[in-house]
Every structure is written in structure tokens, then in C-alpha cells.
Amino acid sequence: MNKILKYSLYDLVRSRWMFFYFGFFLLFTLGLFWLSPDISKVAISMMNIILILVPLIATMFGLMYFYNSREFTELLLAQPIPRQHIFLGQYLGVAGSLSLSFLLGMGIPFLFYGLATSSDVGLFLTLLVSGVLLSFIFSGISFYIALKNDNRIRGFGLAILVWLLLAVAYDGFLLLGLAHFSDYPLEKYALGASLFNPIDLSRILILLKLDIAALMGFTGAVFKKFLGSNLGMIVSLIVLLFWVLLPLWSIRRASLRKDF
Amino acid sequence: MIEIEQLYKRFGKNEVLKDLSLAFRQKGIISAILGPNGSGKTTLIKSILGMVLPTRGRIRAFGEDIRGRWTYRDKISYLPQIARFPENLRATELFDMVKDLRQRDTRDKALIELFELEEHLQKPLAYLSGGTRQKVNLVLTFMYDNPVYILDEPTAGLDPLSIIRLKQLIHHEKECGKIVLLTTHIMSLVEDIADEVVFLLDGHIHYRGSIPQLKADYQASDVEQAIARLLAGEESPEKAFTLNPS
Ligand SMILES: Nc1ncnc2c1ncn2[C@@H]1O[C@H](COP(=O)(O)OP(=O)(O)OP(=O)(O)O)[C@@H](O)[C@H]1O
Numbered sequence: 201m202n203k204i205l206k207y208s209l210y211d212l213v214r215s216r217w218m219f220f221y222f223g224f225f226l227l228f229t230l231g232l233f234w235l236s237p238d239i240s241k242v243a244i245s246m247m248n249i250i251l252i253l254v255p256l257i258a259t260m261f262g263l264m265y266f267y268n269s270r271e272f273t274e275l276l277l278a279q280p281i282p283r284q285h286i287f288l289g290q291y292l293g294v295a296g297s298l299s300l301s302f303l304l305g306m307g308i309p310f311l312f313y314g315l316a317t318s319s320d321v322g323l324f325l326t327l328l329v330s331g332v333l334l335s336f337i338f339s340g341i342s343f344y345i346a347l348k349n350d351n352r353i354r355g356f357g358l359a360i361l362v363w364l365l366l367a368v369a370y371d372g373f374l375l376l377g378l379a380h381f382s383d384y385p386l387e388k389y390a391l392g393a394s395l396f397n398p399i400d401l402s403r404i405l406i407l408l409k410l411d412i413a414a415l416m417g418f419t420g421a422v423f424k425k426f427l428g429s430n431l432g433m434i435v436s437l438i439v440l441l442f443w444v445l446l447p448l449w450s451i452r453r454a455s456l457r458k459d460f
Numbered sequence: 461m462i463e464i465e466q467l468y469k470r471f472g473k474n475e476v477l478k479d480l481s482l483a484f485r486q487k488g489i490i491s492a493i494l495g496p497n498g499s500g501k502t503t504l505i506k507s508i509l510g511m512v513l514p515t516r517g518r519i520r521a522f523g524e525d526i527r528g529r530w531t532y533r534d535k536i537s538y539l540p541q542i543a544r545f546p547e548n549l550r551a552t553e554l555f556d557m558v559k560d561l562r563q564r565d566t567r568d569k570a571l572i573e574l575f576e577l578e579e580h581l582q583k584p585l586a587y588l589s590g591g592t593r594q595k596v597n598l599v600l601t602f603m604y605d606n607p608v609y610i611l612d613e614p615t616a617g618l619d620p621l622s623i624i625r626l627k628q629l630i631h632h633e634k635e636c637g638k639i640v641l642l643t644t645h646i647m648s649l650v651e652d653i654a655d656e657v658v659f660l661l662d663g664h665i666h667y668r669g670s671i672p673q674l675k676a677d678y679q680a681s682d683v684e685q686a687i688a689r690l691l692a693g694e695e696s697p698e699k700a701f702t703l704n705p706s
């Protein structure tokens with residue numbers, strides 16, 4: 201598996217996309233620090249980018265990489281390598297390099313500006329951890345979708361749908377539900393519902409750390425009310441880790457059952 | 461060394477192999493797996509390599525059930541029917557990668573010379589001609605000295621001279637006591653190098669026998685005629701048709 205990982209990293213470094221991704225985060229974060237000295241404003245802008253863009257890029261990149269390396273995958277399948285190593289190796293290559301670009305892109309400006317102007321290391325750490333977890337989760341989901349769909353158009357369509365649902369439509373549905381059933385005690389359902397959305401979980405994680413009530417949103421407020429800030433963060437982190445393992449397990453399972 | 465028991469495979473509703481049992485045990489024998497397009501030759505081969513997973517049935521290689529195993533693949537050289545490579549790589553990089561993965565002695569130099577590939581080694585694989593890609597495919601397959609060779613349409617796209625060299629190569633492996641399975645639609649190739657024929661039809665083994673046996677059974681002067689007669693019971697080889705737009 202190490203060799204597969206090595207080749208995918210080699211391949212990804214050659215493709216240069218990772219440098220764009222890194223450059224984007226670097227410039228964006230530098231720009232934020234330059235525009236505003238207010239650390240919580242910077243953190244909120246970073247959060248929005250992390251919640252929307254990181255899942256989208258991870259999804260698209262995972263799909264692109266999987267479909268583009270199909271030839272190489274077929275070649276590897278006839279070699280004496282366990283099947284699941286091929287896919288897990290490629291997945292770790294993609295998720296790892298996405299995370300690395302993100303970490304360096306946001307981390308470097310933070311080291312230079314953030315640490316100098318603020319003592320809030322915990323907040324930035326939370327941001328970075330959320331971004332890395334989301335990179336792993338969404339590239340995992342996209343790998344799974346690609347494994348299950350040989351048709352690229354279908355694969356891309358499904359993946360975008362999943363992203364739209366989790367990143368955009370989810371909030372709308374939740375609000376609609378709240379408006380509709382305002383007579384019922386919905387808080388516990390909302391708590392349950394957010395467990396099914398890694399993006400919402402990340403938002404809760406970051407906002408609980410930031411502790412700005414006005415931005416908490418409904419599910420965040422519920423988390424705070426029922427679990428308190430600390431327990432709320434621990435719970436959302438644990439569920440997020442579970443979300444990392446779920447696609448990993450599904451990729452393994454799907455790869456063991458597929459005909460090539 | 462390769463034993464297939466009651467192999468059944470369907471893709472969705474499409475039953476491709478129906479309880480097929482087959483063994484290749486004898487060293488130094490070249491078996492030609494024949495059958496019409498879509499009869500399941502590639503599916504059978506890919507099942508042996510663990511790329512296609514049987515719906516039912518059992519396959520053993522070198523005495524061991526292959527299900528969930530992968531080490532046995534180190535002893536099988538496989539030539540895929542369609543040569544698909546990472547397009548942005550060069551042939552040398554591809555060879556180096558496979559060598560790095562398998563860490564075994566190789567004989568790629570001699571093969572590159574045999575197929576006169578030197579001048580193409582530094583070009584991206586996407587820019588190679590179809591026949592040249594097939595030669596790269598052949599080098600990748602034959603660069604390891606293995607007890608079993610499985611070749612899915614090895615001559616596809618090759619020029620006559622390269623076919624002669626390929627036949628020499630296959631013959632050499634046979635002399636060294638290897639088991640060779642190959643599929644092809646070129647009956648003269650079968651006539652030239654194969655020792656026996658396995659004919660797949662409708663998911664079953666319709667016929668299996670040595671070349672002289674095949675010719676005797678169908679009172680044919682060559683393999684092509686024998687296969688035509690073998691199929692005659694099923695359908696007539698020639699078919700009336702018009703090409704006018706309707
Ligand atoms: N991965 C797959 N998914 C679905 N159907 C498949 C798959 N692979 C093969 N088939 C189907 O199985 C049947 C047998 O295909 P196969 O490639 O084994 O035929 P073949 O004997 O090798 O044909 P040819 O002489 O054209 O190479 C065909 O109907 C094909 O459409």
C-alpha cells in the first residue's frame with residue numbers, strides 16, 4: 201500500500217492542482233489577516249470557506265483522480281497486490297495531499313500573523329482540524345461514489361447532489377421543518393439530524409469554540425443547550441471521526457466486490 | 461495448476477459462464493480458448509486473476525483457493541485484451557513502476573530489443589500507435605519468468621513480423637515447461653502454436669480437445685474448417701444480408 205500511496209502522491213504533485221489549491225488558501229488567508237485585525241472576523245470568513253469550499257474541492261478532486269487513474273488501477277489489479285490496498289492507497293494519497301495543501305495554505309499565514317496578534321491557538325487549531333476532517337470525509341465519499349459508478353457523468357452528478365444536499369439544501373430543509381412543525385419539541389430531532397451532516401457538525405464544532413451565540417444557528421444552539429460547549433465539541437469531533445471511517449470502510453467493502 | 465470448478469458468473473441478468481469446470485495442469489501445453497465475441501473468454505480469464513468475482517464456484521491456482529488471495533498473482537503473467545496505460549507516463553516509467561512494485565528479476569531489456577521498442581520508450585504512452593502499445597503490453601507481460609502465462613488476444617494490432625516474434629516467444633515459454641492459455645480469433649495462430657482447443661459457447665465448454673483430435677472429430681483439414689463445422693450445428697457461418705438503408 202505504501203508504494204501505491206507513493207505513486208499517487210508522485211502523480212498528484214506532478215499534476216500541479218495541489219499547488220493551486222495551496223496557493224489559493226495561502227492568498228485567501230493572508231488577505232483576510234491583512235484586511236481585518238479582528239481575529240473572530242477572520243475566523244468566521246475562514247470557517248465559511250472551510251465549510252463550503254473544502255468539501256466541494258475534495259469531492260471534485262477525488263472523482264477526477266479516481267476516474268483519471270482507472271487505467272493504472274486496472275494495471276495494478278493484475279499485480280500481486282491486495283485489491284483494497286490499491287484503492288485505500290489512492291484514497292490516502294488524495295485525502296493526504298488535499299489536507300497538506302490546506303494545512304500549509306492556512307497554517308503558514310496563521311503562524312506569521314495569527315500567533316503574533318492573538319493567543320487563540322485553540323480556535324485556529326479547531327479550524328484546521330475541521331478542514332482536514334472534511335477533506336478526508338468528502339474525498340472518501342467521492343471515491344466511494346466513483347467506485348460504485350463507472351459512468352463518469354453519473355458519478356459527478358451524484359457527488360454534486362450529495363454536496364448540494366449537505367452544504368446548501370440541508371439548512372433550508374431544517375428551517376422549513378422548523379417553521380412547519382413549530383408546535384412540536386424539535387430540538388432533539390435537530391440534534392439527531394446534525395449527526396448525519398459532517399458539514400453541520402464541523403460548523404457546530406467551530407462555533408462552539410468561537411462561542412458567538414448569534415452565529416450558532418439552530419443546531420449549534422441545541423448542542424450548546426443540551427451538551428454544553430465542551431461536551432458538544434467532544435461529541436461533534438467523535439461523530440466527525442466516525443464520518444471519516446464510514447467512507448473508508450465502504451471503499452474497502454465496495455472494492456472487494458467489484459468486477460473489473 | 462489452475463482448476464476451475466462449477467464456475468458460474470452473471471453480470472446483472474446476463475449469464476456469461478454457466479457452471480463451467482476446467483483444469484489446466486499439464487506443463488508445456490499451450491491451450492487456445494476460443495469462442496464467439498461475448499462468449500465469456502475474457503470473463504473466464506479475469507476470474508482466474510481475481511479481477512472478476514465469480515457468482516458461484518471455485519477457482520484454485522497452484523493448489524490454493526484464490527478467493528481473497530493475491531500472492532498467487534505473482535506467479536501468473538497476464539496480458540490484458542485492451543492495453544490501458546496511464547497516458548501521461550512514458551514506457552520506461554511504466555516498466556520501472558511495475559519493477560518497483562514486484563521487486564523481481566526481469567528480462568525487459570531483451571524483450572524491448574525483440575520488439576524493437578527502443579525508440580518509443582521515451583514517448584508518452586498516449587502518443588504510441590496501437591500496435592506499439594500492444595508491444596509495451598507484451599513486454600510488461602513477458603518480463604517476468606512465471607509458470608503460467610495468460611494472454612488475451614496477444615496478436616491484436618501487431619504487424620506480421622512482430623507476430624512471428626511473438627510466436628517464437630510463446631514457443632520458447634512452452635519449451636521451458638510453462639502453462640500458456642491464450643484467446644484469439646485467428647485460427648492460423650491456433651494451428652501454428654496451440655496444443656489444444658477449449659471452445660466456449662453459451663456459457664459452457666462446447667468442445668475441448670487436442671488439435672489433431674479436433675481435426676479428426678470434424679473431418680477437417682485445418683482448424684478453421686473444424687471450427688466452422690463445429691459451429692455449423694449452431695448456425696451457418698455465412699449469412700444473407702443487405703446494406704441498403706431501410
Ligand atoms: N464488467 C462487466 N460488466 C457487465 N457485463 C460484462 C462485464 N464484462 C463482460 N461483460 C459481458 O459479459 C459477456 C462476455 O464478455 P467477454 O468480454 O468475456 O467476452 P469475450 O469472449 O472475451 O469476447 P471477445 O471475443 O469479443 O473478446 C458480454 O456479454 C459482456 O457484455
Ligand SMILES: [Mg+2]
Nearest residue numbers: 501502503541
Ligand atoms: Mg475478450
